Amino acid sequence: MSAEAVAATKTDGWEPKIVAFCCNWCSYGGADSAGMGRFQQPASARIIRVMCSGRIDPLHVFNAFLEGADAVLVTGCHIGDCHYVNGNDKTKIKYKYLENVAHELGIEKERLQLNWISASEGEKFANFIRDVTEQIKKLGPSPLKPEGVA
Amino acid sequence: MKGSVAVVGGGIAGIQAALDIADSGFKTYLIESRPSIGGVMSQLDKTFPTNDCAMCILSPKLVETARHPNIELLSYSDVKSISGKAGDFKVKVIKKVRYVDETKCTGCGSCTEKCPSKVPDEYNAGMSKRKSIYIPFAQAIPRVATIDAAHCLYLTKGKCGVCKKVCGPKAVDYEQKDKEIELNVGSVVLATGFKPFDPSELKQFRFEHPDVITALQFERLLSASGPTQGHVTKQSDGKVPKKLAFIQCVGSRNLRINRKHCSSVCCMYATKESIIAKEHDPELDITIFNIDIRAFGKNFEEFYNRAQREYGIKYNNSRPPEVIVDANNALSLKYEDFNTGDLKTQNFDMVVLSIGLDPADSTRTLAQSSGIALDDFGNIATSIENPVETSVAGIYVCGVAQGPKDIPDTVAQASAAASKAAALLSGERGTMIKERKFPDEKVLSPEPRIGVFVCHCGINIGSVVNVPNVVEYAKSLPGVAHAQEMLYACSSDSQVTIKDAIAKNNLNRVVVASCTPRTHEPLFQNTCREAGLNPYLFELANIREHCSWVHMKEKEKATEKAKGIVQMAVAKSALFQPLYKQKVPLINKAIVLGGGVAGMTAALDIANNGYGVTLIEKEKELGGKLREMTELYDGKNPSDVLKELISRVNQNKNIKVINEAKLTKVEGFLGNFKGAVAVKGKEIPLDFGAAVIATGARNFEPVGLFSYGKDSHVVTQAQLEKMLGKGISTNNITMIQCVGARNKDREYCGRTCCIDAVKNATRIKKANSSANVYVLYRDMRTYGVMEKLYENARDLGIIFIKYEAENPPKVQGGSVVVHDSMLNEDIELASDLVVLSTPLVAGENEEINQLFKIPLDKNKFFLEAHPKLRPVDFATDGVFLCGSAQAPKLIDEAISQASAAASRACTILSREFIETEGAISVVNEGRCIGCGTCVAVCPYNAPSLYDVTVKVEEVTYTTKKSKINPAACKGCGSCAAACPAGAITAQHFSSKEIGEAIDAFDKGVRSISIGKGVVEVTV
């Protein structure tokens, strides 16, 4: 089989699993606004709500990969808008570190993404999920996915 | 006296006033005439100068208002009359008919979906359609439908009736009638806001053309929730405009139509909208036609500069241009360019009218019928010394109803009005509020027994997600003892069902699968509490916003996802432990730093609310900057004002003044600060619950600028102010504005300097009409009702000449040379006295900033918690800010802010104890390595290190450990994420709980057991 054919079978009807970390005050609200505005999106993401993006521990992100996530999204308020003054500034720093480690582990950059989404940016949230889903469908399942997990 | 207050108007002013009053222990009625609270701010996309999303910061306030146990919301209600006297008012309110029973409507929106009648949507400024039965916007509070009787087919023609048919909870009631109610309250706060100016009365702007729109309409075009989802398009053909113009001062600064005021906010909102539009489309060419750019507030000038520098927005100095429509319906603007004096024409695709703020008609009628005086502009009249007091004792005013102003000034005034209302009624505090009582919590059985309630939400969830299927699946999950479906989980009968199920099945965890926790979590948490369950044993699974509404065409996948979401919630909830808010006692006393007008006002307001205050002043005498003033803007004598203020401070038994003193030490936190004050070589301890920083600012000394310091004929505006106390005899006076401001060293605008200059120029001219007074300016920033002073000054013959920053005037001997750009030549003005208007600069704020660990901005003024909605708060709880210590401001503004800071402090001082957040972080001492990372990471100074002695076998050593102060922790969890030793648990969002949710992503958790507080999970 050609590489393309392999990719095609891999992704045939396959839905990636995406774990999206959202902060309560902004990006979770953005996901809510997507709903209120009926912005349709693929059913590939599951949201983990935390109070602030600053709560997201790099370990949570790797945990998600090790549990079979094909992509992990780190989201929060726009810089300056964090409900807890500057939690997202810290997220930015941690994310830099995460990116490096993910790179070392051979995780493609599409699988780990950072995005600031405000509570009113419903369409942005939906587009984000759609774009990531498309990108991951092209890449196929995550290399870190444990045996036996779809 | 009644322990209750009526707040009229539910915009941001009314909301803030109501929250403050309610938080201080008074029953509060919030009366709003529209179906939802939120006011004009709810229509804004972003707010200047930070471009914060307006709804994101407003919506939590809306929810807080709706939930507040002391606030009774009367939406869609008009105030007919106010009678009585301070302490005992009667307020007649008409509750307008909604044709929907507010107690039954769940806000599901099924009726609006099915309603066939479409009406222009006022929320989108008429640019889209809504239904005749509608909820004004997604975040509306209360979230109930209203029927627009003028357009409803059933009510107008007797046909249709669809909404009644589709309404699950049977809330639609066509027989409903208006209801009149009478409230008996101790005090009234008017926060009736404004009416956007209607530009159709000014024919030259051709508002009938579809591509001539108001700035409010443009704001809606920019908004993601607007008619075009945030894409700027022309109303005429739906195409993207290439060239866009803003016309400033439409309905402001216009004598012909009797709009003499400057609306204060239009320059900045035009700048903001331009920046956002450019962010959407960098190709868009934008010109703002303005008379002056009035960027006078904190960080406004910087914002204005960025608009030009980074976004290429053009500012064209001219009178408001005339809009020309040609035979092809194309638009152009005709204007006189102030810089060249030429008459010019330019083509544009779209024209935005920066409409002003008009006093609302309802304000006028209410004021007239209740005997409340109005000022010359139609605003509710107040004075400089009492900026929130109306002519009727016991009735206060705030926000734009008192005069045009931006959001932070509105919010500050709202808190100020709250402070006054609360002080008036302080004897009645707490008499009309009731605490909610909940039954004792039941003893939890060791095994998790989870109840899952899956909501259909009418058809909102049920038509996409197969709800019975999800219920069956939930039953199969480990730990689930009960699962059932519900038509509307949030309706009041469902709460009874949930409570019954908890009792019958001995449930100890509850999961509701319905909508977003951001709005509905508190409701279900209360239901749990009523059933004897700790509120932290509850979890919402959002299968509406995050599922059925976004996968409407993929029913199977949506059902699978809903199962997954429920499974994650169940897995997480199994680990939940009861959490408790702790009650920490507090000291009901405050300190105020700084004995100027702001400090004295803050101290008086706190004292009048019944709490002890220590006022700490570094000088020998009280008075601050006001001592240096010789006349107020309204002609009053400042020393009279000062004398009266000082005597009130000295006579107040609750106030203790310490002069020549300095705060030297602060420890502790909200409610429990321990400090020390150095007075004449002695150090005295001082404990307090809250602090107000009112340390003011200094005059800038323009040494080396315009021969200041070398030539004795060159003085500062502050020096002139003093000289005018005795009068001056000079005949030729030239004032130069913006000296040491709006430049590279000091980017900000001094805010008060234009008004000071106009005031003093007028004084000179009035004393000696033959004097030649020139004011050389860059932009005249006599904002708001101060525009009147500027206008009077011109009438008196004072000459204003505009200069460019690149080409400043030159002072040479007895004259000043200025380049008049309109005439394009240098003019020499004979000047016996040259007056330099310099800005206020920050005082020695670093010491205080270190003591309280409160931040400074880049100009070394104090940085408030949020530039829009928390203008007098610090991020650190219990510390507040007012006056020029925050940024330069006028006396009445400083007084408003001082009362506001007092009000905010009283919301703390009035408590019996401080309640901590429940879901806070805790340190596991055994694991803590004392590295201090948490201390560095926390924005609230909650963690701190302390010394411990550790004994391991034979060895004893001292080391550091961290502890988190529960009163200061806000529960963001940043410390837990940063702790390298994994010693910190962010309760309710612990790594275990998060991990469990991740693990449960589409795969089952096999068993969970809880024994002796230890949770075993087998996957």
Ligand code: FES
């Ligand atoms: S609250 Fe959203 S990032 Fe901090």
